[in-house]
Amino acid sequence: MxxxxxxxxxxxxxxxxxxxxxxxxxxxxxxxxxxxxxxxxxxxxxxxxxxxxxxxxxxxxxxxxxxxxxxxxxxxxxxxxxxxxxxxxxxxxxxxxxxxxxxxxxxxxxxxxRGTRFTPAGFDRDVRGLELVRSWGQRGALQLLPFEGRQV
Structure with a gap:
């Protein structure tokens, strides 16, 4: 099960x-x-x-x-x-x-x-993008962070 x-x-x-x-x-x-x-x-x-x-x-x-x-x-x-x-x-x-x-x-x-969510990604770098996300009724967006690990 x-x-x-x-x-x-x-x-x-x-x-x-x-x-x-x-x-x-x-x-x-x-x-x-x-x-x-x-x-x-x-x-x-x-x-x-x-x-x-x-x-x-x-x-x-x-x-x-x-x-x-x-x-x-x-x-x-x-x-x-x-x-x-x-x-x-x-x-x-x-x-x-x-x-x-x-x-x-x-x-x-x-x-x-209810509760199936669309999570916008890539909108965190632009102020107008965040305003657009807010106008859709979303409470946040995925934040893209730079990769700081070792590259092999």
Whole structure:
């Protein structure tokens, strides 16, 4: 198990301890009703559907690990975990409600973790460059230092 699998297990356990049943809103606003959460599966029903569907918690954990590793994911890329990718994206959105944001793009729905940063480099030598970085909302830039070690 790598770091992301361990974190995925922590997120999944923490979430399902306080979420046993309720509603999950998909990215486009449809409602899915979570009927029950067992140790092996999450059972849910769509708003207009009559039957119940299930997703194994292993697949949910794998989707969480994938999302934590990639930090951004499209709904289409969640189809590799389950065919109900819209429900899975809604579940991820509820799990990471404080640190993730869902966006509608031209290619589909995208869920992104906040905090992915662009670190500008090489702007430290120019005052106008630092002002530009500040205007972008960045708090700092990488400082390039001269190499003072021995050259072999």
């Amino acid at each position: 790598n770091h992301f699998d361990v974190k995925a297990r922590e997120w999944e356990r923490r979430f399902f301890k306080r979420f046993a049943s309720g509603t999950v809103e998909t990215g486009l606003g449809r409602i899915n009703l979570v009927e029950s959460v067992s140790p092996k599966q999450v059972h849910f029903r769509t708003q207009h559907g009559k039957g119940s569907h299930g997703i194994s918690r292993e697949r949910v954990r794998a989707a969480i690990a994938f999302f934590l590793y990639r930090r951004t994911t499209m709904r289409k890329s969640l189809e590799q975990f389950n065919k109900f990718s819209s429900f899975l994206m809604g579940l991820l959105q509820i799990m990471f409600v404080e640190i993730a944001k869902i966006r509608i793009t031209a290619k589909g729905l995208r869920l992104s973790l």
